[in-house]
Amino acid sequence: MQRALIVDDSKTAQVRLRKMLSRYDLAVDIVSSAEEALGYLSYRMPAVVFMDHHMEGMDGFEALKIIKANPNTATIPVIMYTSQKGDVYVGQARALGALDILSKEIIKPSSLERVLACLHIVPKGEAEDSAVATKPVNTVIDPASMPAEKPHADLPPANDEDPVLVKVQTQVAKLFEMHIADVRQQIADNSRFIVRRLSGELEKNQKTEPTIDDVPVSVLNAELTAENRRGQFISSSLLFLIFIGLGLIAWELYDSKRDNQFIKQQYSQLMKLNTDNQALISSLTEYLSAQETEHGLDGVDPAVMDVVSWALENNMHFDYGAQPLGEEQIVKLNALTYQLAAAGFTGLVELDIHFGNFCVQMNSAGDWVLAAPETLVQNCVLVSDLNREYQVGDYLSMPFLGYEQNAQPIKEGRISVSLGVSGLAQPKMAYPEPIETVTAGQWNAIAAQNNRISVGFSYL
Structure with missing residues (x-):
């Protein structure tokens, strides 16, 4: 092969x-x-x-x-x-x-x-x-028609030509023909250039012009003109560089101001989301405490824990290409851990990372990014076609490791946390069919819903 x-x-x-x-x-x-x-x-x-x-x-x-x-x-x-x-x-x-x-x-x-x-x-x-x-054709060569050669004891006996060797010889012959044609063209171009240059030199030498100290007047005029142009060019270049510098400074100031506004906006949204999640978890854990009191020491009602799992799953999505266990998700997990511990829950919190099968395309830098919304799905590449491997170790972020080491309920052994990766399996929402008429925007909206972390509970 x-x-x-x-x-x-x-x-x-x-x-x-x-x-x-x-x-x-x-x-x-x-x-x-x-x-x-x-x-x-x-x-x-x-x-x-x-x-x-x-x-x-x-x-x-x-x-x-x-x-x-x-x-x-x-x-x-x-x-x-x-x-x-x-x-x-x-x-x-x-x-x-x-x-x-x-x-x-x-x-x-x-x-x-x-x-x-x-x-x-x-x-x-x-x-x-x-x-x-194609049927193989064996050509029999009459030894008598071959030109006489000196015998060599170290040469092996002649065999039928290997088809692969024949292909290589054909390719080499074509490559040599291409290179020979290129070399001939280069020689012809160089020859024409040399002839034109020699003709110009001969015409130049045939003409006489006045000189000053054996230096032609045209050369002196050209040098003076070049000096004047050089001075004008330097002045214009300095002025141009000054304007560029001022423009860059103005752009940096504008960009910094815009970045600050964007950061403030993102921070406000994050704080609002965190407040909403805290309120949701607090209301659920209050109900958990009431359930524990009602059922005595038998533990928390499993149906209530399923409600908590559903609520968290609907609020633990992450964007394409983002770290699943980033700061935002760890804030939610940390709050959930303490609220569960306060409600008397003892057991295992099971985290499972799911990824959406996004419709992507390669940009000029060679990276896979989300396809344009109007692109048809059949004209882009699905993440499932990239044969990516999903290993748990690839998603152990520093915030998650710090959460495991510092959360008091985990350190005391009352609550344990397990992490798994389901990859593209078990999507929460089914993808639309048939894909011939579906756009990347419609497809990726579903994939974003499947890009999530699900939470489950087991009791000790």
Whole structure:
């Protein structure tokens, strides 16, 4: 099986390209830096390399130069897989030996298929059809028609040509043809440039002009003009920089004022939410105390605890990409713990983190963000397609650890807290169907309701 190498330090870009390559009969290897790629190529020859441009350490162009300068790796097709664009960048990449350029922002399966088709790499279904339709042809070569060669004792006996070797030879031949054409074009361009320059020099030398101390008058005039322009440019530049500085200062003041207003608004909303939650928990715990008195020492009525769980679940949602156990959620949990302890509850508080299956798309920085509200769901990527792993250890925030260590009812052993992660399973609200007519805004509104922390109780 042929291999493909992805060189990219962006995990999301790796996942996206690897998913698109799964349609082909390729074994995909991934490295995160150009240095790792060069080490990989020292012992393995992939059929194609997808190279990012901006990476930590050595960038994609430097790695491409080294690959093409090494005779052992010069024939490996390299495709630049980057967010860079423009004719200048494409020309630089091709001049250094890149086979083609694929944009991260607008890459489509058809674009990838077009590039791989040049390397005779086709999707799995087409490869199988081609294998069935094509019968192997063995060519018998008459030894008598071969030119005489000196025998070598260390050469192995001749065998039938390996189909893979034939493909590699064909690819190498095409690459050499492309490079030869580029070199010829460069030689022709350089020749025309040199001829024009020599013609200009000859015409210039044929003309005579007055000189001062062997210096042409035109040169002196040009120097004086350049000095005047330089002085004007410096003055204009200083004035321009002063205006820019004043503009930046004004913008910083405006931005700081706006940030302060936003922080005050968020703080007011948080305090109001906290007050409402405290009132809800207080009213519920008062009822819990009455239930405990009514039932004696048998404990709190389980139905009441289910009501508390429902109330908390409806107030413990978190935004996409936010920390589930952030400061806001820990304030609610801390208040609940003390209120339950005051009501005489003894047992286990069970926390379960649920995530919404949001409709997302990749931005220019390579990050997955919420898709535009008017985008159709069938045109974006669902979080479930990203194959994310949900481990409890990934969500143990500093506020939660401080809550576990400092809450007095927990330290005394009267109340215990357990944490679990259900991931995308057990959504609270069902997602709309069929998705062909659903927009990202409608879908993500449901996903936001499923992005929550549920609370359950067990009695000791």
